[in-house]
Amino acid sequence: MKLNEVLKNIHPIKIVGDAEVEITGVNIDSRRIKAGHLFIAMKGTQVDGHQFIAKAIELGGKSILCEDLPEPVGGVTYVQVASTEDAAGKVATLFYGDPSRKLKLVGVTGTNGKTTIATLLYNMFRKFGHKVGLLSTVCNYVDDQPIPADHTTPDPIELNELLAKMVEAGCEYAFMECSSHAIHQKRIGGLKFAGGLFTNLTRDHLDYHKTFENYRNAKKAFFDGLPKDAFAITNADDKNGMVMVQNTKATVKTYSTRTLADFRARILECHFEGMYLEIDGREVGVQFIGKFNVSNILAVYGAAVMLGKKPEDILLVLSTLHSVSGRLEPIRSPEGFTAIVDYAHTPDALANVLNAIHEVLDGKGHVITVCGAGGNRDKGKRPLMAQEAVRQSDRVIITSDNPRFEEPQAIINDMLAGLNDQQLRKVISIVDRKEAIRTACMMAKRGDVVLVAGKGHEDYQEIKGVKHHFDDKEVLHDIFKA
Numbered sequence: 001m002k003l004n005e006v007l008k009n010i011h012p013i014k015i016v017g018d019a020e021v022e023i024t025g026v027n028i029d030s031r032r033i034k035a036g037h038l039f040i041a042m043k044g045t046q047v048d049g050h051q052f053i054a055k056a057i058e059l060g061g062k063s064i065l066c067e068d069l070p071e072p073v074g075g076v077t078y079v080q081v082a083s084t085e086d087a088a089g090k091v092a093t094l095f096y097g098d099p100s101r102k103l104k105l106v107g108v109t110g111t112n113g114k115t116t117i118a119t120l121l122y123n124m125f126r127k128f129g130h131k132v133g134l135l136s137t138v139c140n141y142v143d144d145q146p147i148p149a150d151h152t153t154p155d156p157i158e159l160n161e162l163l164a165k166m167v168e169a170g171c172e173y174a175f176m177e178c179s180s181h182a183i184h185q186k187r188i189g190g191l192k193f194a195g196g197l198f199t200n201l202t203r204d205h206l207d208y209h210k211t212f213e214n215y216r217n218a219k220k221a222f223f224d225g226l227p228k229d230a231f232a233i234t235n236a237d238d239k240n241g242m243v244m245v246q247n248t249k250a251t252v253k254t255y256s257t258r259t260l261a262d263f264r265a266r267i268l269e270c271h272f273e274g275m276y277l278e279i280d281g282r283e284v285g286v287q288f289i290g291k292f293n294v295s296n297i298l299a300v301y302g303a304a305v306m307l308g309k310k311p312e313d314i315l316l317v318l319s320t321l322h323s324v325s326g327r328l329e330p331i332r333s334p335e336g337f338t339a340i341v342d343y344a345h346t347p348d349a350l351a352n353v354l355n356a357i358h359e360v361l362d363g364k365g366h367v368i369t370v371c372g373a374g375g376n377r378d379k380g381k382r383p384l385m386a387q388e389a390v391r392q393s394d395r396v397i398i399t400s401d402n403p404r405f406e407e408p409q410a411i412i413n414d415m416l417a418g419l420n421d422q423q424l425r426k427v428i429s430i431v432d433r434k435e436a437i438r439t440a441c442m443m444a445k446r447g448d449v450v451l452v453a454g455k456g457h458e459d460y461q462e463i464k465g466v467k468h469h470f471d472d473k474e475v476l477h478d479i480f481k482a
């Protein structure tokens with residue numbers, strides 16, 4: 001492909017050299033440059049990619065997209081733009097054949113529920129007989145082929161490469177999570193969305209966005225960017241639900257478990273095995289628990305309706321779907337208590353999961369919670385998470401999540417600092433996560449619930465840059481076998 005073909009959707013300030021040069025690849029990371037690639041130099045949060053331009057040329061890069069023109073090297077073409085961050089997605093999309101226009105792409109954003117909703121939509125549309133793609137925190141899929149994910153939303157190059165693979169595999173639909181980081185860094189730039197979904201907004205990632213307002217605006221930018229022929233489905237029960245869609249060109253639809261909305265549901269009955277719901281006047285049994293999952297299910301239902309599926313067919317498939325890996329996943333112990341592995345890693349998610357557990361327990365058992373908080377992430381949420389855990393549990397064991405480059409005990413101390421003397425009486429702290437889970441299981445009696453929160457599907461614990469194998473579910477199964 002020729003360089004000028006991938007520049008069609010951007011407005012270069014200046015081009016130095018041959019714009020007709022053939023390019024064999026596009027990359028934002030100099031370390032991945034191969035002969036003939038276009039290197040896009042981006043100013044990141046850690047380093048300025050411009051300092052790797054020489055390295056990219058040394059590795060065979062034949063063209064450079066940048067904001068600041070360096071001293072030119074013969075035989076290399078330079079394209080200057082105002083923002084490489086803005087250009088990267090638009091360029092990558094054209095290089096990969098504009099894949100998002102060749103399938104129906106639906107994005108999900110919000111603080112909690114993205115993985116759940118995107119995965120349920122993926123499972124549902126496969127059950128409808130379509131080939132489907134999924135981009136999510138847990139794993140990416142090109143039809144039935146899993147491709148490991150290390151971000152919630154991949155970088156613009158990997159993202160378009162994956163979408164192109166989906167198109168090539170014959171996928172008609174793709175469902176993806178759009179994290180606030182990704183929207184803010186324009187990783188999704190240049191993509192054409194058929195629809196967007198909003199879940200909810202509570203505090204997270206303030207380490208990155210600094211203020212709640214910036215965080216909200218990052219999410220809102222996704223809806224601002226949707227085209228006229230897309231749909232925007234928002235949660236009318238969330239304070240920020242209508243804010244999200246106030247400037248969108250897309251067709252707005254709402255869902256609610258409480259007020260008037262386009263898509264509505266209420267709980268008729270609930271057990272640990274699932275719930276009976278009434279959705280838009282029809283009854284359906286689902287294999288999920290928790291009020292927040294009713295919202296997630298409604299978002300899925302609404303998206304399927306907007307994608308042209310019939311309500312009765314949607315409900316039939318919904319009743320066959322089950323919980324997403326590490327999201328409210330129950331494991332029964334031989335002693336007769338229930339362990340629940342969940343990915344709740346924000347104060348709000350913890351509160352919701354504990355609520356869901358109490359809805360089912362209905363006062364007939366104790367709740368023992370094991371939780372921690374991730375290192376090198378939002379510190380402000382730590383004391384709040386401890387408070388939420390204590391508020392709705394009989395005992396709490398505070399432990400390590402992914403300490404990353406922080407001291408595990410220091411993170412635990414930040415959590416404990418949120419508690420008063422009376423609250424502290426319910427709490428013990430054990431740095432070693434395996435020991436913490438084991439201790440919780442020793443405390444539990446028949447009918448109790450042990451909630452193991454924070455890591456969900458993760459099969460590692462990240463300590464000082466190294467990912468050590470660790471899997472909450474595996475630890476529980478080992479304890480139950482012994």
Ligand SMILES: CC(=O)N[C@H]1[C@@H](OP(=O)(O)OP(=O)(O)OC[C@H]2O[C@@H](n3ccc(=O)[nH]c3=O)[C@H](O)[C@@H]2O)O[C@H](CO)[C@@H](O)[C@@H]1O[C@H](C)C(=O)N[C@@H](C)C(=O)N[C@H](CCC(=O)O)C(=O)O
Nearest residue numbers: 028029030042044045046047049052151152153155179181
């Ligand atoms: C804070 C953050 O979001 N950082 C992301 C960002 O990196 P950055 O801008 O900091 O990059 P940088 O390290 O400063 O480098 C600048 C540029 O120089 C390039 N470079 C760098 C070194 C080199 O030798 N050569 C080279 O070319 C880099 O490729 C980059 O283009 O852009 C990169 C490419 O897209 C991401 O991989 C990187 O994710 C980091 C690893 C990360 O941990 N991100 C997390 C916080 C994240 O994105 N999480 C969200 C949401 C999670 C959630 O909602 O739960 C996610 O979508 O996963």
Ligand SMILES: Nc1ncnc2c1ncn2[C@@H]1O[C@H](COP(=O)(O)OP(=O)(O)OP(=O)(O)O)[C@@H](O)[C@H]1O
Nearest residue numbers: 111112113114115116137292342343344349352353
């Ligand atoms: N609609 C919801 N409202 C509140 N909490 C939710 C909701 N859905 C899921 N949760 C809780 O949040 C946790 C994370 O859910 P999920 O992985 O679906 O969210 P996510 O938005 O993908 O998170 P991440 O930002 O880490 O990718 C779940 O384990 C559950 O505890």
Ligand SMILES: N[C@H](CCC[C@H](N)C(=O)O)C(=O)O
Nearest residue numbers: 345373374377401402454455
């Ligand atoms: N994708 C999120 C998930 C965090 C999950 C939790 N286990 C942690 O490590 O904090 C993040 O990177 O902030």
Ligand SMILES: [Mg+2]
Nearest residue numbers: 114115137152
């Ligand atoms: Mg996710």
